Amino acid sequence: MKTRLELHEKLKDLLGSDNVYYQPPSNIQMKYPAIRYTKKRISKIVANDASYQKNNLYEIIVISKMPDDPVIEKILDLPYSSYDNSYKADNLNHDVISLYY
Numbered sequence: 013m014k015t016r017l018e019l020h021e022k023l024k025d026l027l028g029s030d031n032v033y034y035q036p037p038s039n040i041q042m043k044y045p046a047i048r049y050t051k052k053r054i055s056k057i058v059a060n061d062a063s064y065q066k067n068n069l070y071e072i073i074v075i076s077k078m079p080d081d082p083v084i085e086k087i088l089d090l091p092y093s094s095y096d097n098s099y100k101a102d103n104l105n106h107d108v109i110s111l112y113y
């Protein structure tokens with residue numbers, strides 16, 4: 013299992029900026045385009061009464077003024093990623109992606 017900090021660095025690299033936020037508090041002023049992500053759940057594989065693999069599922073939200081930000085495709089190129097949905101709020105496009113990392 014890779015660490016959340018490795019994921020954070022990977023997302024900054026894919027976005028091309030430091031505008032990546034993990035569970036940001038409401039008082040933080042985000043800069044756009046941005047990626048906001050949270051841990052959604054941990055899946056566990058069990059065999060012989062023991063847990064032998066755990067995978068973190070993250071909800072990644074790409075927030076941009078562009079409806080088709082190129083970073084969306086870059087994230088979807090990562091293994092175990094899937095596109096969930098999109099919505100618009102505060103004149104910004106939000107694309108939601110699930111990623112096991």
